[in-house]
Amino acid sequence: MIISLTGFMGSGKSSVARELAALLCCSYIDLDEYIEKAEGRTISNIFEENGEDAFRAMEVKYLKEVIEKTDNDLILSLGGGTVMTAKCKEMVATTTKPIYLQAEIGTLLKNLENQTESRPMLKGGEGLEARISELMDKRETTYRECAELIIQTDGLSPKEIAGKIKEELI
Numbered sequence: 001m002i003i004s005l006t007g008f009m010g011s012g013k014s015s016v017a018r019e020l021a022a023l024l025c026c027s028y029i030d031l032d033e034y035i036e037k038a039e040g041r042t043i044s045n046i047f048e049e050n051g052e053d054a055f056r057a058m059e060v061k062y063l064k065e066v067i068e069k070t071d072n073d074l075i076l077s078l079g080g081g082t083v084m085t086a087k088c089k090e091m092v093a094t095t096t097k098p099i100y101l102q103a104e105i106g107t108l109l110k111n112l113e114n115q116t117e118s119r120p121m122l123k124g125g126e127g128l129e130a131r132i133s134e135l136m137d138k139r140e141t142t143y144r145e146c147a148e149l150i151i152q153t154d155g156l157s158p159k160e161i162a163g164k165i166k167e168e169l170i
């Protein structure tokens with residue numbers, strides 16, 4: 001089984017994937033890291049050199065690759081925008097057990113304050129909070145639609161969130 005973690009940037013998907021994999025004794029893959037390794041450049045570079053559409057096409061390609069080559073249990077941490085692409089959403093919904101890590105804007109803001117450089121979707125003129133709210137308005141319905149499980153993460157450490165997921169899975 002592939003357990004996929006979805007949710008907004010800064011919701012803790014990557015750290016929770018690591019903790020959950022340790023807890024369930026299986027491996028994990030972070031889709032962003034996988035793409036960076038496969039492409040030999042950072043996500044920021046991909047956005048700068050090829051633009052967002054090209055990055056979204058890469059998410060489709062590499063998500064398919066990861067799913068096809070997985071024959072064991074796996075925790076798969078997705079990018080915050082992965083399920084916004086219809087093809088990815090479909091793959092995630094049909095071949096994985098998607099868990100949405102839900103976080104309030106305040107939590108996301110706190111987690112993202114010093115991390116905007118590595119996140120091209122957060123660069124821009126307006127303030128960070130306004131940008132997060134604007135993107136979240138466009139995305140939250142989709143996160144909820146494709147989730148089999150929604151986990152409230154505010155105030156919890158990645159380890160605690162992983163523990164909560166494990167309890168729900170049993």
Ligand code: S3P
Pocket residue numbers: 007008009010013014032043078079080081082118119120121
């Ligand atoms: C994105 C989220 C990022 C990364 C890319 C685009 C998004 O992943 O895939 O910068 O559109 O929300 P994280 O959610 O791991 O930051």
